[in-house]
């Protein structure tokens with residue numbers, strides 16, 4: 001049994017707690033939140049030890065693995081402490097808020113024997129796994145253009161650390177890491193980013209922009225686009241399209257020259273969701289990686305490369321010019 005501790009018991013932490021409780025090869029032992037009122041009720045309900053200070057949790061010899069579900073800007077310090085204490089880690093996205101911190105985490109993981117999973121949850125969604133398998137099957141040929149949108153009305157979430165001074169961060173990373181990671185995973189590495197953004201919808205929010213367009217150059221020569229739109233008045237959407245030399249995929253719509261005389265897109269009956277919650281699959285992946293002594297499918301390095309693309313987008317918006325992506 002993998003003995004687990006969870007840091008941060010807000011929205012994501014409760015999802016991790018449920019996922020770990022359902023995992024028959026794991027046992028949650030300790031939960032930590034700086035806000036005792038948040039963590040005491042689940043601790044009592046599930047007979048778990050509660051600690052207020054995360055350093056106590058990562059030093060606990062009764063713990064093998066740590067879930068990190070705290071605000072984005074805390075991931076780096078807590079992930080490093082957990083890895084340096086020899087704990088396996090499941091860290092929520094984004095891995096960290098800058099490339100330097102990502103590099104520190106990647107180096108610490110490389111020097112250790114621990115397994116590290118970055119919580120880029122969309123990679124665990126059957127819908128996106130199917131889209132990836134369509135692309136890798138060759139049915140679309142070589143991609144020359146790919147795009148992904150993160151469309152999320154964030155008005156209900158404009159409080160707490162997401163809007164705090166010094167903690168609000170940049171939506172290019174906090175929201176943009178989802179579509180950027182999908183494109184990297186399916187189409188390949190991104191070399192250069194050019195950002196164009198505005199802030200006309202969430203005028204009071206502390207983010208530099210609420211509507212961000214990233215144009216991308218993939219290493220393969222393909223071009224790409226990411227749209228991060230958060231002040232929208234419409235339901236959530238996470239869109240993905242890949243245009244290839246033999247066919248086109250637009251979410252669940254497929255057109256391919258492999259099928260002769262096809263006159264229109266085929267609607268694929270794939271499980272597209274209004275929300276993608278696959279925390280159970282992520283815990284299963286970490287447990288399997290530990291048992292099989294292999295790197296988890298979304299390693300620290302994978303998380304770091306996604307942060308690097310987003311950081312290039314942030315720098316591009318600030319400097320108003322294309323920015324090369326940092327290479328790990």
Ligand SMILES: NC(=O)c1ccc[n+]([C@@H]2O[C@H](COP(=O)([O-])OP(=O)(O)OC[C@H]3O[C@@H](n4cnc5c(N)ncnc54)[C@H](O)[C@@H]3O)[C@@H](O)[C@H]2O)c1
Nearest residue numbers: 008009010011012013033034035069070071072092093121
């Ligand atoms: N995979 C996804 O799609 C997804 C969805 C939501 C959130 N997230 C990520 O999960 C993380 C948490 O987001 P959330 O929505 O759960 O936030 P939240 O505000 O609901 O919860 C954060 C919790 O962390 C606690 N905390 C803060 N600092 C702490 C510290 N130093 N030690 C211990 N506890 C501390 C807070 O008290 C709070 O309970 C973020 O990184 C976010 O980006 C990922």
